[in-house]
Amino acid sequence: xxxxxxxxxxxxxxxxxxxxxxxxxxxxxxxxxxxxxxxxxxxxxxxxxxxxxxxxxxxxxxxxxxxxxxxxxxxxxxxxxxxxxxxxxxxxxxxxxxxxxxxxxxxxxxxxxxxxxxxxxxxxxxxxxxxxxxxxxxxxxxxxxxxxxxxxxxxxxxxxxxxxxxxxxxxxxxxxxxxxxxxxxxxxxxxxxxxxxxxxxxxxxxxxxxxxxxxxxxxxxxxxxxxxxxxxxxxxxxxxxxxxxxxxxxxxxxxxxxxxxxxxxxxxxxxxxxxxxxxxxxxxxxxxxxxxxxxxxxxxxxxxxxxxxxxxxxxxxxxxxxxxxxxxxxxxxxxxxxxxxxxx
Amino acid sequence: xxxxxxxxxxxxxxxxxxxxxxxxxxxxxxxxxxxxxxxxxxxxxxxxxxxxxxxxxxxxxxxxxxxxxxxxxxxxxxxxxxxxxxxxxxxxxxxxxxxxxxxxxxxxxxxxxxxxxxxxxxxxxxxxxxxxxxxxxxxxxxxxxxxxxxxxxxxxxxxxxxxxxxxxxxxxxxxxxxxxxxxxxxxxxxxxxxxxxxxxxxxxxxxxxxxxxxxxxxxxxxxxxxxxxxxxxxxxxxxxxxxxxxxxxxxxxxxxxxxxxxxxxxxxxxxxxxxxxxxxxxxxxxxxxxxxxxxxxxxxxxxxxxxxxxxxxxxxxxxxxxxxxxxxxxxxxxxxxxxxxxxxxxxxxx
Numbered sequence: 001x002x003x004x005x006x007x008x009x010x011x012x013x014x015x016x017x018x019x020x021x022x023x024x025x026x027x028x029x030x031x032x033x034x035x036x037x038x039x040x041x042x043x044x045x046x047x048x049x050x051x052x053x054x055x056x057x058x059x060x061x062x063x064x065x066x067x068x069x070x071x072x073x074x075x076x077x078x079x080x081x082x083x084x085x086x087x088x089x090x091x092x093x094x095x096x097x098x099x100x101x102x103x104x105x106x107x108x109x110x111x112x113x114x115x116x117x118x119x120x121x122x123x124x125x126x127x128x129x130x131x132x133x134x135x136x137x138x139x140x141x142x143x144x145x146x147x148x149x150x151x152x153x154x155x156x157x158x159x160x161x162x163x164x165x166x167x168x169x170x171x172x173x174x175x176x177x178x179x180x181x182x183x184x185x186x187x188x189x190x191x192x193x194x195x196x197x198x199x200x201x202x203x204x205x206x207x208x209x210x211x212x213x214x215x216x217x218x219x220x221x222x223x224x225x226x227x228x229x230x231x232x233x234x235x236x237x238x239x240x241x242x243x244x245x246x247x248x249x250x251x252x253x254x255x256x257x258x259x260x261x262x263x264x265x266x267x268x269x270x271x272x273x274x275x276x277x278x279x280x281x282x283x284x285x286x287x288x289x290x291x292x293x294x295x296x297x298x299x300x301x302x303x304x305x306x307x308x309x310x311x312x313x314x315x316x317x318x319x320x321x322x323x324x325x326x327x328x329x330x331x332x333x334x335x336x337x338x339x340x341x342x343x344x
Numbered sequence: 345x346x347x348x349x350x351x352x353x354x355x356x357x358x359x360x361x362x363x364x365x366x367x368x369x370x371x372x373x374x375x376x377x378x379x380x381x382x383x384x385x386x387x388x389x390x391x392x393x394x395x396x397x398x399x400x401x402x403x404x405x406x407x408x409x410x411x412x413x414x415x416x417x418x419x420x421x422x423x424x425x426x427x428x429x430x431x432x433x434x435x436x437x438x439x440x441x442x443x444x445x446x447x448x449x450x451x452x453x454x455x456x457x458x459x460x461x462x463x464x465x466x467x468x469x470x471x472x473x474x475x476x477x478x479x480x481x482x483x484x485x486x487x488x489x490x491x492x493x494x495x496x497x498x499x500x501x502x503x504x505x506x507x508x509x510x511x512x513x514x515x516x517x518x519x520x521x522x523x524x525x526x527x528x529x530x531x532x533x534x535x536x537x538x539x540x541x542x543x544x545x546x547x548x549x550x551x552x553x554x555x556x557x558x559x560x561x562x563x564x565x566x567x568x569x570x571x572x573x574x575x576x577x578x579x580x581x582x583x584x585x586x587x588x589x590x591x592x593x594x595x596x597x598x599x600x601x602x603x604x605x606x607x608x609x610x611x612x613x614x615x616x617x618x619x620x621x622x623x624x625x626x627x628x629x630x631x632x633x634x635x636x637x638x639x640x641x642x643x644x645x646x647x648x649x650x651x652x653x654x655x656x657x658x659x660x661x662x663x664x665x666x667x668x669x670x671x672x673x674x675x676x677x678x679x680x681x682x683x684x685x686x687x688x689x690x691x692x693x694x
Contacts, residue, residue, distance in 0.1 A: 116675065117678060122618075122674050123674065125619075125670055126670035126671045128667075129667035133661060133664030136661060137664060140660055249497060262488055262490070293505070295501070295510055296506075297502070298499060298501055299499045302498040306481075313485055
């Protein structure tokens with residue numbers, strides 16, 4: 001039992017350990033790295049990534065993938081900027097609208113995936129093109145946001161101990177993290193998502209609402225991408241069709257580094273949070289180093305991704321060995337029993 | 345007439361190639377009506393010149409990548425790192441040729457750091473090594489193809505920028521421009537490269553059992569292993585080939601724009617190439633593949649882009665059109681959808 005517990009959480013432990021190690025490395029190498037603000041900046045600068053990576057975690061746990069999240073974020077910034085600056089809508093209405101648009105897009109993709117049995121990869125590719133294209137339908141240029149509500153939210157600083165602060169975005173992200181942990185581990189929906197990712201056929205045979213849950217997962221991801229878009233809009237204070245290019249890869253990377261298995265069925269929202277923090281720490285480390293260029297971030301993330309995928313493969317083959325080992329152990333059992341009815 | 349054409353095509357290549365060809369024909373027909381001078385081809389400076397030639401020339405990199413990707417998708421795999429490999433190949437060739445403008449007595453002289461042939465071979469070989477790495481991860485480590493190539497898509501652009509030191513290298517060495525902009529016997533040189541790769545691949549997959557093996561891996565990996573097909577080495581080969589195709593495409597892209605940009609060279613090529621392959625009739629789930637279909641698919645995408653440019657719609661709208669195209673194609677590939685649309689109508693007829 002203890003061994004099982006260990007394997008289940010090992011990936012999570014490795015992730016958190018790696019984060020502490022990297023942060024410790026930074027603290028040892030650079031003075032000022034340990035200042036509370038540097039740590040809190042990790043959250044401030046990666047809040048949008050955190051929100052969207054959590055949505056991605058659900059999708060990946062369910063055994064799917066969503067390539068459209070970066071583009072949905074861009075579309076959200078574009079719609080927000082257009083409605084605020086050109087049409088002068090009420091900010092509350094704008095936020096409601098973009099959340100609806102994101103959810104609707106996710107819902108549509110989920111329906112296509114479920115009802116037509118299409119590969120998520122291709123469906124979300126269509127969503128990718130559509131969302132990115134719609135950005136340019138609205139405008140080809142950057143639209144800066146000067147709306148007083150958005151700028152106020154953007155500049156608002158919540159004081160924290162040690163002369164540091166966090167932004168409202170961080171609060172949004174933390175609320176999403178807590179809600180997602182509750183959703184994943186304490187609700188029927190969450191358990192069904194894990195069951196689908198583990199074995200969809202079995203989930204259907206168990207009578208779980210597979211179709212509904214699958215559509216809901218993509219809807220949730222659409223919603224969270226749009227929310228990440230709102231957070232991103234507040235962070236950047238502009239709408240632009242080229243915002244968040246490649247964000248889907250970052251979100252997938254954060255989930256994988258956080259211990260989510262890309263084959264589905266295994267993963268933790270809490271791990272994804274640390275995946276995001278690790279990506280942020282890499283960036284901060286390279287910024288502190290100063291002479292290393294930003295492209296090293298990509299290479300380091302790639303290497304980390306490789307290591308974690310390798311680790312996951314080891315777990316998977318380890319699991320495979322266990323399954324193989326069980327029948328071998330079980331075999332001797334029936335034989336004594338089978339012999340008993342024939343005492344000649 | 346249309347009926348005659350359709351039966352003609354059916355006889356010629358089978359039904360699978362008919363639909364992409366029809367799509368291409370419709371697109372060209374649209375241009376015949378709405379775009380002035382689209383079909384106007386003239387001879388300028390001893391080579392062919394016109395919109396159609398332009399489409400062919402610009403589609404060359406995509407056609408090459410699609411050929412390589414077709415084989416990968418046939419094994420029910422995917423290679424999303426091709427765009428990054430394009431960038432790496434371009435960066436390497438630019439670095440090896442050197443980005444310095446050399447003036448002698450006020451006249452530009454063409455100097456390379458290493459001979460051009462060496463630079464080209466090196467770039468293609470290094471691309472192959474990256475493909476080998478993808479193939480190794482998929483076949484030996486047993487990663488899912490999308491994960492294995494995701495690693496390279498993340499790190500690949502970093503590597504490309506590492507090669508160019510984060511700058512855009514401009515190439516001044518004129519002989520190299522021939523690769524992407526040159527003409528041989530009046531036809532763009534890049535097309536000869538596409539033709540060579542296509543013929544090579546066709547011969548290799550259709551005149552030997554290799555194509556059959558690749559399809560069998562895509563349809564049932566286990567059964568094909570049981571029959572003694574060396575799936576591991578075949579996967580290795582297929583991913584390497586895909587990256588080599590991307591490497592050659594990188595040479596053309598780099599030569600076309602006379603520079604190497606680690607960030608933007610080959611951006612989104614993977615998505616366009618997947619679209620081209622799917623348009624060509626190869627299913628994402630693997631199995632039967634259609635190399636000629638993929639080439640036609642690439643041509644459709646380029647013709648679409650050129651059409652949108654020439655009718656004066658903002659070029660960014662292309663993405664929305666592409667979304668619609670992906671949507672339609674995947675609906676037609678879904679058996680459920682076909683069942684709803686054609687199954688019912690078929691029952692009514694019967």
